[in-house]
Amino acid sequence: MGTEHSKNEGRRSTFFLKKGPKLPAWEDALLSGKEPKSLLKRGLRYVSLSLIMKGMTSVPDFLWGLPEVQKLNLSRNQLVMIPPSLGKLDRLVVLNLGGNCLKCLPKEIGLLRNLKVLFVNMNRLTEVPAELSLCRKLEVLSLSHNCISQLPLNFTDLTSLRKLNLSNNRFVQIPLCIFALRSLDFLHLGSNRLEDIAESVQYLVNLQIFIIENNNIRTLPRSLCFITTLELLNIDYNAIQTLPDDLYLLRRLPRIAWNPMDKGLHIAHNPLSRPLPEVVEGGLDVLFNYLKEKKEHN
Numbered sequence: 658m659g660t661e662h663s664k665n666e667g668r669r670s671t672f673f674l675k676k677g678p679k680l681p682a683w684e685d686a687l688l689s690g691k692e693p694k695s696l697l698k699r700g701l702r703y704v705s706l707s708l709i710m711k712g713m714t715s716v717p718d719f720l721w722g723l724p725e726v727q728k729l730n731l732s733r734n735q736l737v738m739i740p741p742s743l744g745k746l747d748r749l750v751v752l753n754l755g756g757n758c759l760k761c762l763p764k765e766i767g768l769l770r771n772l773k774v775l776f777v778n779m780n781r782l783t784e785v786p787a788e789l790s791l792c793r794k795l796e797v798l799s800l801s802h803n804c805i806s807q808l809p810l811n812f813t814d815l816t817s818l819r820k821l822n823l824s825n826n827r828f829v830q831i832p833l834c835i836f837a838l839r840s841l842d843f844l845h846l847g848s849n850r851l852e853d854i855a856e857s858v859q860y861l862v863n864l865q866i867f868i869i870e871n872n873n874i875r876t877l878p879r880s881l882c883f884i885t886t887l888e889l890l891n892i893d894y895n896a897i898q899t900l901p902d903d904l905y906l907l908r909r910l911p912r913i914a915w916n917p918m919d920k921g922l923h924i925a926h927n928p929l930s931r932p933l934p935e936v937v938e939g940g941l942d943v944l945f946n947y948l949k950e951k952k953e954h955n
Contacts, residue, residue, distance in 0.1 A: 744768035767791035
């Protein structure tokens with residue numbers, strides 16, 4: 658009897674020794690007793706994991722044991738930091754950290770050499786780590802709705818970048834490093850504190866969509882007119898009074914646009930000097946003809 662009792666006690670002791678540390682309540686609920694790998698979704702192209710809107714205040718530790726994940730969505734939680742362990746997920750192609758409370762990104766983000774898409778919009782970032790420029794395959798980057806006022810100089814190394822959203826930040830001028838990103842076809846700098854656009858903008862030779870609405874821009878540089886690839890130019894809600902005569906060179910702009918999603922020239926809510934308001938009402942062809950004739954007579 659005594660021997661049997663001792664065996665039972667021994668088994669119970671072994672059981673308690675094997676139990677790991679108690680998980681946070683939300684992490685325990687997330688796993689529900691399952692293996693972390695069971696959360697992965699294996700598609701035709703990517704292995705993905707979505708932990709959107711889970712009420713997380715920190716990234717669950719089990720994530721760092723899933724190096725095969727390629728698409729990771731941690732958006733719309735309450736994360737205040739991303740630990741250096743992020744660098745272990747070096748197969749990531751898409752990373753969504755939007756809608757959290759992040760004030761910075763770990764320098765280990767530079768270890769994600771396969772990263773092509775990164776969303777860190779709607780956070781509290783005040784700066785961008787220089788190590789991000791090591792992600793040379795990056796094609797899409799959204800840093801909108803943060804508190805960023807400058808970019809690292811080596812941002813120029815992101816030569817594959819095609820779409821960049823820096824709207825709703827604190828830029829007072831367009832960072833010069835952006836003008837070296839010749840592959841850009843989409844650039845959103847709306848709702849910042851910009852007062853002008855540098856002549857260097859002409860080097861963005863593949864730009865198709867350029868949004869600079871809701872700033873304090875007073876004039877447009879003549880060099881902007883040489884980006885003949887532009888299909889959407891949004892300069893709504895600025896302080897523009899005059900337009901460069903060469904604007905008629907932007908022949909891929911199809912119309913004066915009013916719907917934010919439409920391609921064309923968005924020029925509403927600017928204090929245009931006369932007779933420009935009346936000319937604009939006639940449509941884009943009328944405006945372009947006016948500017949062309951004006952140039953010929955000068």
